[in-house]
Amino acid sequence: MHDASLLEYAWLLVAVLAAGALTGLLAGVFGVGGGAVAVPILYELFRLLEVPEAVRMPLCVGTSLAIIIPTSIRSFNAHRAKGAVDLSILRVWAVPVVVGVVMGSVIARFAPAAVFMAVFVLVAGVSGIRLLFGKDSWRLGDDIPGRPVMVGYGWLIGVLSALMGIGGGQLSSMFMTFYNRPIHQAIATSSGLGILISVPGTVGYILAGWPRMADYPEVAVLQPPLALGYVSLIGLVLFIPTSTMIAPMGARLAHSLSKRRLEAAFGIFLLLVSLRFAVSLFG
Template sequence: MACRAVLAGVRLNLEWQFVAELLVLGSFTGFLAGLLGIGGGMLMVPFLTLILSHRGVADGLAVKMAIATSMSTILFTSISSVRAHHKRGAVRWDLVRGMGPGIVIGGLIAGAGVFAALKGAWLALLFALFVGFSATQMLLDKKPAPSRQMPGPLGQTAVGSGIGFLSGLVGAGGGFVSVPFMTWCNVPMHNAVATSAALGFPIALANTVGYVVGGWNLPSPLPGAMGYLYLPALCVIVVASVLFAPLGAKAAHAMNVRQLKRAFACVLYLLAAYMLYKGLAG
């Protein structure tokens, strides 16, 4: 009886520790979703991979579950973040409408097909590559040509397809591509961040549907897992992130463009380094 009580206490402690880790992670990712328009996935994927690995999930599958779960949280965090940005008139809804259809197409292709076929190590390396590239673009702070503008409807659909596809492979809301692209096309930084947050919802919706379809017959590695989605982590992270996303959006409008770009780049470099390590180790 004594041994059972000790084991039950250890288990309860581990569960509370797990919930606490997810609450902290959700708070930070929600804040970054509002601050940088990246949906929080850039921070969530590396840390959720670490958390799932410590719970006994194989590294390759842990990366995939972290990516899928991270993406599904953006369904909720993007709404909270966009409301705060929209109140300030920062969202370019014309660009959301222009890139939205392509994003859905690219997300479904990635989530339902390519994601399941690729090994977790390759996904980790892909994550590191694109995040590092995005960080470099932000840190260099190259000034776009004054005459450069956003492409027309067909061009925006094509760009949206690429953003949706890449986002589905790395579990991020697309800000790592859409923010640099829009600023490159002379969209002001604050508008680019706000619009990227709005694009996060169709990206997350299309890819989450794809992950469910692609992992439908996957054996459950943990209680509460549904294919590649880990529902307990999703629920806990969403509660914290939805509360903190408006605070990040408020902070974004209080910072100047140079500070915002530097913060964006520094966060991305750190996370790219960790996922590079995971990919090479796998």
């Protein structure tokens, strides 16, 4: 029994390190923080560590947001070096996105695990269908809308990203392509959004989870110094080295792919994410 447990933990360690590398690759290629990969892997890690179901999913989301911080920074810098980032959009979104993230963190304090999974299924599914089967005529406009509409979009992206544990890449990329922006520019700009979302999101989940974790003093991995609220330092230590190292490679790969290949790859990725959480939600 003891040997079996050690083997299970060893395989999980390998899986987490590999997921960290995949998280970095996705961050660079798709302009996303990689939370769609990090959250399910962390869920299995915390299951083995016997984290109660009542707090397991928000702990995954909060930890994912913290992991996204260095990954998004490296990805953003790599895309900006290629001149593909639209900084004017990021400036308009900065405040409403942060406000949305704070509100999402407050919701996370009380929401059941099913809420997090349902948001994943809805957003990732719609985004994937749009990229795989959408046509150029599927647009909301020929250019980015005015500031009031942009503020509303920014707020919504912040709320949903905080509940999903993502850097907002698939949300903002879908929005920008609906308004006739090239997929390469959409992905590059979205990498900067990850920074605006992950930093306040991490702080929000620390604060939201702090009183909840006090209800489980018998679970050592939920207490400081191994966890701060809904942010697991174990998850950070395992994910960050490989994800940060691989992110610039992903950014270079993104700029070497054709528009259609990049859209198809992103769409397949999002549909797989949606299917993964739909199975968990309805299975």
